Amino acid sequence: MPLPYCRGFRFWGRFGFSVEAALFYADSNTWAGQIFPSSLGGAGPWESVHLYDAPHDCGYKQNHRSFEDWKARGPVSAENRLLAHYWAGSRLHVHLPPWRESMRRPAEEPLIPVSMTIDTGRAPNVVFDAVFVCRSGAWVPSWCDEQFGAFLESCPVRRRTEIPHNLWNQPRPDVLRMAELERLRGLRSAEEET
Template sequence: MHLLVVDWDFFFPTPTAGAPLGEDTHLYAWPVAEDATHVEAIWLRRIRAFLAAGVPLPFCQGFEGFWGRFRIAPHARVFYADSNAWASQVFPSNMGGEGPWETVHLYDAHHDCGYRPNHRTFDEWKKTGPISAENWALAHYWNGSQVYVHFPPWRESMARPSERPLIPVSMTIDDGAAPNVTFDAVFLCRSGAWVPPWCDDQFSAFLAACPAKPVEVPQNQWTHPRPDVRRMVELEERLKAGAAE
């Protein structure tokens, strides 16, 4: 049995994840944490920076037709949540099977296989944990799955950023070819701390296009779509203009 995991930030080019560097790179210097501040509130500050610089807002790219390249079983279960950490709980037992996934294929701007200096080794992580969005793939490797990471095609090279996962894992830049397997389950995460709320309508369309019926992870806590920060900025400007008259 095989698991497909898709992180929405796969479609959101950012210089820190290997997209081309440019004069607007500083606008993407975003501290990231999976909490309410970084998933929702902080985007108002970030959109103001883009508007003040006169730079068009970035949107997700290349997600149209993405599902069509994969073989997804008619009985496949599709789970979704804001954080990829929940992918650590999707096992063949969710499908009535047993044992590990034979393969886990991740399409993501990040490898999620543990990052130094959080842990120095896989064995250290096994002793101390915890499972998070940064290391959930370790749980599947520990269970006996082979993990494959497919980085987005907008990434310029494997040299930037330099990847040092805690486990042996196949890492490649996506060339558009699909793995030669049939997927029995799919997990999709929105990555609200990495992808801005003005892309939430795109995410909804991507979720709806999935060939199997999606089911939200019961423990998932989110607002979707998130508050429209573009509308908030427009209201701010109107209030300022009104006060100046």
């Protein structure tokens, strides 16, 4: 069977970016909770933060009872990264993928009030100063790494920064190719023993 690849509507063309906009990228969504205007030499919070993803990442009650509980205990992680921006004073907008239309949106209750809509592919009425892109290697198969690289490359923002301390290898070694090489090594070893 052919391997499944990422598909969807064209992404970047619908967004407006400022001249000084920056692209940040990493392998974990956790890093998005640590990018503020100060990352670009500014100050204060972002006016608004827009998330285009399947989970809302505004905190989940199985991890914290409330926003105040999260503030007291932390930490910023992939599932609560937008709480840091809410705490700073940013307005939050979550744009869920169209396939979420068939599910309760979302099934989990966020710890904070947040605007949630289904992403229709239309341009938001906002000019972005920064964009953060995450590969989520635990969820995206290695054979899609080339697509992720092309996705980053097609972003119309000139300033690009891999998050410092990001631990990854892009592209990752192809696990299917590695398994085939191991199988061939095993066959060779068996032949040499006979």
